[in-house]
Amino acid sequence: MQRFKEDFIFGTATSSYQIEGAVNEAGRTPSIWDTFSLTPGKVNNGDTGDVACDHYNRFEEDIEIIKSLGVDSYRFSIAWPRVFPHEGQYNPEGMAFYKRLATRLKEEGIRPFVTLYHWDLPQWAYEKGGWTNRESINWFMEFAEKCFEELDDVVDMWITHNEPWCVAMLGYYEGVHAPGHQNLQEAIQVAHHLLLSHGMAVQYYKETLKKDKPIGITLNLSPVYPASVEEMDYTAAQHFDGYLNRWFLDPVFKGSYPEDMKALYGKNGCDFDFIHDGDLELISIPCDFFGINFYNRALIEASADHPFLYQHAESDYPKTGMGWDISPNEFRELIYRVREDYTRLPIFITENGAAFDDQLEEDGTVKDEGRKSYVEQHLETIAALNEEGMGIQGYYLWSLLDNFEWAFGYDKRFGITYVDFKTQKRYVKDSAKRYTEIVRARTI
Numbered sequence: 393m394q395r396f397k398e399d400f401i402f403g404t405a406t407s408s409y410q411i412e413g414a415v416n417e418a419g420r421t422p423s424i425w426d427t428f429s430l431t432p433g434k435v436n437n438g439d440t441g442d443v444a445c446d447h448y449n450r451f452e453e454d455i456e457i458i459k460s461l462g463v464d465s466y467r468f469s470i471a472w473p474r475v476f477p478h479e480g481q482y483n484p485e486g487m488a489f490y491k492r493l494a495t496r497l498k499e500e501g502i503r504p505f506v507t508l509y510h511w512d513l514p515q516w517a518y519e520k521g522g523w524t525n526r527e528s529i530n531w532f533m534e535f536a537e538k539c540f541e542e543l544d545d546v547v548d549m550w551i552t553h554n555e556p557w558c559v560a561m562l563g564y565y566e567g568v569h570a571p572g573h574q575n576l577q578e579a580i581q582v583a584h585h586l587l588l589s590h591g592m593a594v595q596y597y598k599e600t601l602k603k604d605k606p607i608g609i610t611l612n613l614s615p616v617y618p619a620s621v622e623e624m625d626y627t628a629a630q631h632f633d634g635y636l637n638r639w640f641l642d643p644v645f646k647g648s649y650p651e652d653m654k655a656l657y658g659k660n661g662c663d664f665d666f667i668h669d670g671d672l673e674l675i676s677i678p679c680d681f682f683g684i685n686f687y688n689r690a691l692i693e694a695s696a697d698h699p700f701l702y703q704h705a706e707s708d709y710p711k712t713g714m715g716w717d718i719s720p721n722e723f724r725e726l727i728y729r730v731r732e733d734y735t736r737l738p739i740f741i742t743e744n745g746a747a748f749d750d751q752l753e754e755d756g757t758v759k760d761e762g763r764k765s766y767v768e769q770h771l772e773t774i775a776a777l778n779e780e781g782m783g784i785q786g787y788y789l790w791s792l793l794d795n796f797e798w799a800f801g802y803d804k805r806f807g808i809t810y811v812d813f814k815t816q817k818r819y820v821k822d823s824a825k826r827y828t829e830i831v832r833a834r835t836i
């Protein structure tokens with residue numbers, strides 16, 4: 393039996409486009425995810441976020457679910473195109489939704505943890521070059537400033553960006569996320585502008601506004617392992633680690649991009665003219681915490697077919713419904729590495745969870761044993777890590793609700809609450825009941 397300290401924060405998380413729906417309500421204009429999901433062939437079954445969990449209209453009911461879970465905090469994101477539907481045009485009605493949501497949460501004693509950018513770039517910004525355009529930093533700042541001004545009173549913690557790797561690399565290099573480009577030069581430029589806008593928002597919040605809520609960034613990290621002792625597999629693993637982890641960790645915590653990756657990207661035709669004097673100082677501005685989203689480890693082997701000479705290797709680990717390795721031990725190693733190589737800031741696990749093929753039973757239960765045990769294993773690991781002084785201050789289970797799982801549409805269910813997308817009825821899964829037990833007892 394292990395104990396979580398009284399001040400450990402238990403939470404659950406979502407993001408705007410994945411749950412809200414109501415894409416045309418109260419002046420919202422399209423985001424790149426509306427455009428992308430409406431483009432044939434991009435999302436499974438042609439699913440879109442048009443309705444999603446209809447959270448925009450049902451948030452009161454969803455707050456009841458959050459309350460029933462007994463969690464301390466709820467992490468959600470703000471849809472930029474609700475707040476700035478057109479360039480330079482602020483929409484108070486769009487902001488009002490988040491004010492209501494955060495205020496209601498606070499009234500219930502649930503701490504709002506707000507992500508500014510969880511991927512729903514306004515289409516108008518995309519049409520002006522999106523994140524490839526350095527101007528995007530100014531557009532983002534206008535949005536961030538309004539959010540700080542209007543919401544800081546009812547928000548407990550701020551995250552600037554969620555998973556810039558996904559935005560940059562899945563969106564602009566691999567092409568599987570919006571806007572679906574496949575251009576490495578664009579991708580590293582996008583990553584740079586995302587990180588720069590993070591630094592600027594933190595500087596503005598702390599130095600100009602002199603506000604004092606904790607503010608930070610969330611990266612998705614996977615510890616990377618070579619599939620064999622062969623030199624080629626080691627090199628491949630090194631590349632994948634550089635691509636996924638170090639390209640983001642190094643600038644944020646060391647103020648530099650990794651040289652080996654610059655060489656690799658250079659060999660693949662990239663230049664770095666987009667990096668201006670002073671950028672890396674801003675990117676590495678001190679934050680108050682570090683957010684980590686953890687799902688799985690990566691097992692990597694050499695491949696001559698990929699520009700970075702890597703591919704994912706077959707592994708015999710147990711898997712989630714995404715085919716991702718269940719790897720709590722590697723999670724433990726990841727945290728040690730972050731501590732040794734990067735930062736001593738308080739760590740928040742801002743996402744962790746799993747998709748499984750859930751069955752809704754006739755009696756309204758969902759016996760999601762796989763998810764229950766996934767969550768237990770990772771919470772046990774966190775409790776043990778904290779025994780060892782690793783300073784993890786909170787855990788946000790992804791996700792409160794089954795939702796729009798990006799390119800996978802509604803096929804992949806990550807929720808601890810089952811959503812019947814025909815009726816919008818919610819059913820609390822067994823994993824949620826188990827989570828509530830852990831949260832209430834603060835022991836596992």
Ligand code: PNW
Pocket residue numbers: 407410554555558612685743790797798806
């Ligand atoms: C994260 N990958 O996305 C996001 O923050 C969530 O919005 C999402 O629902 C959740 O994880 C589950 O996928 C990721 O391909 C998407 O490595 C893809 C990857 C990683 C994270």
